[in-house]
Amino acid sequence: NAGVTQTPKFQVLKTGQSMTLQCAQDMNHNSMYWYRQDPGMGLRLIYYSASEGTTDKGEVPNGYNVSRLNKREFSLRLESAAPSQTSVYFCASSEPLIAASNGNEQFFGPGTRLTVL
Amino acid sequence: AQSVSQHNHHVILSEAASLELGCNYSYGGTVNLFWYVQYPGQHLQLLLKYFSGDPLVKGIKGFEAEFIKSKFSFNLRKPSVQWSDTAEYFCAVNARSGGYQKVTFGTGTKLQVIP
Numbered sequence: 001n002a003g004v005t006q007t008p009k010f011q012v013l014k015t016g017q018s019m020t021l022q023c024a025q026d027m028n029h030n031s032m033y034w035y036r037q038d039p040g041m042g043l044r045l046i047y048y049s050a051s052e053g054t055t056d057k058g059e060v061p062n063g064y065n066v067s068r069l070n071k072r073e074f075s076l077r078l079e080s081a082a083p084s085q086t087s088v089y090f091c092a093s094s095e096p097l098i099a100a101s102n103g104n105e106q107f108f109g110p111g112t113r114l115t116v117l
Numbered sequence: 118a119q120s121v122s123q124h125n126h127h128v129i130l131s132e133a134a135s136l137e138l139g140c141n142y143s144y145g146g147t148v149n150l151f152w153y154v155q156y157p158g159q160h161l162q163l164l165l166k167y168f169s170g171d172p173l174v175k176g177i178k179g180f181e182a183e184f185i186k187s188k189f190s191f192n193l194r195k196p197s198v199q200w201s202d203t204a205e206y207f208c209a210v211n212a213r214s215g216g217y218q219k220v221t222f223g224t225g226t227k228l229q230v231i232p
Contacts, residue, residue, distance in 0.1 A: 033220070040126070042207060042224035043161075090160060103209050104149055106220065108160040 002026055004109035006091050021076040021112050023091030030092050032074035033058075033106065034066060036087040041065045045088065049074055054106050076094045081116045118143035119212050125159055125222035130198050131231050138193040138226050139206030149211040150191040153226075160191075163208070167191065178202070203230045226231045 004025045009014045013019055025032065030051045035043040045058030049068040063085060074093075078085060092106040122141045128203040130136060137213040140150065152164040167178025182193045191208060 035222075042123075043222040045220065081191060092161075104220075105151065105163050105166060106153075106161075106209075108153075108162070110160045 004091055004093055004107050006089075006112050007098060008111065010113050011023055012117065014076075014117050018077070018079050019081065019114075020070070020078075021089055021091075021114075022073070022094045023075065023109060024073045025093040026072065027091035027092075027093060027107065028071070029107070030071070033092045033094075034064075034074070034076045036060065036085075037090060038087050038110075042050065043062035046076065046089075052063060058091050069081065079113075080115075083116045086114060086116045119210055119219060119221050120157060121208055121210050121221050121223040123206075123226050125226045126224070127227045127229070129231065133197045133198055133231075135157050136193070136198045136202070136228070138206055138208075138228070140191045140193065140223060142191070142210045142221075143197055144189075144210060150173045150182075151209040151211070152176065153181070153207045153209060153222075154204050155207065159191075161207065162168075164193070174179055182214040189208050197220050198228070198230050200230045200232045202228060204228060 002055050007022045023083045033048040034046040037043050044060045045063050045068040047054045052071045055066050067075045091109040092108045124139045130148045150167040153161040154164045155161045155195050165174050167174045167184045175181045184191050205225045205227045207225045210221050212219050
């Protein structure tokens, strides 16, 4: 099992450019998440998908869109990148609350370090 | 709205010193509590979790945490730290409410262990 994989690992964009961050998990989890990590601010939830076919906004959704392509894949799109979006982005997955017997541990990908100039 | 507070932002300890990192949350309902660790350059990994039962939870690498419901706390402890424990530690709360789960992370505590 690869767990949670993310591509790319690093990316540099110019202001106004667009890009999509890809995430896939092979643990058959229903729920998937996108976080950004910034110094002194911990992890902040951008969007999440409780199950295939649903997506919801998290704490900091502005400037982002997501697509739950299928049960395995959950992508994050920046339509017009801004320097404020310079961050490390983590994708995670877990079982939903009701179904889980393991306390809903989240499994994280290796992250994408994005710089917007 | 639920929130998680980690009061120590940066902790520096010598090897063999004891560690306690504070975590307090605000939420009145049933919660699952977690500590995650992020080693330099790596992604977050689960250290330990509280789901139900014994409030003293033991995790990997000698870490433990105690859930004190009356204090809304879930402090992380280790009796003797090692240089390899240098990392950032995040407390997280899953709140259960009618089948919906909301996850909130604390801002993290950077631990630096000096050999």
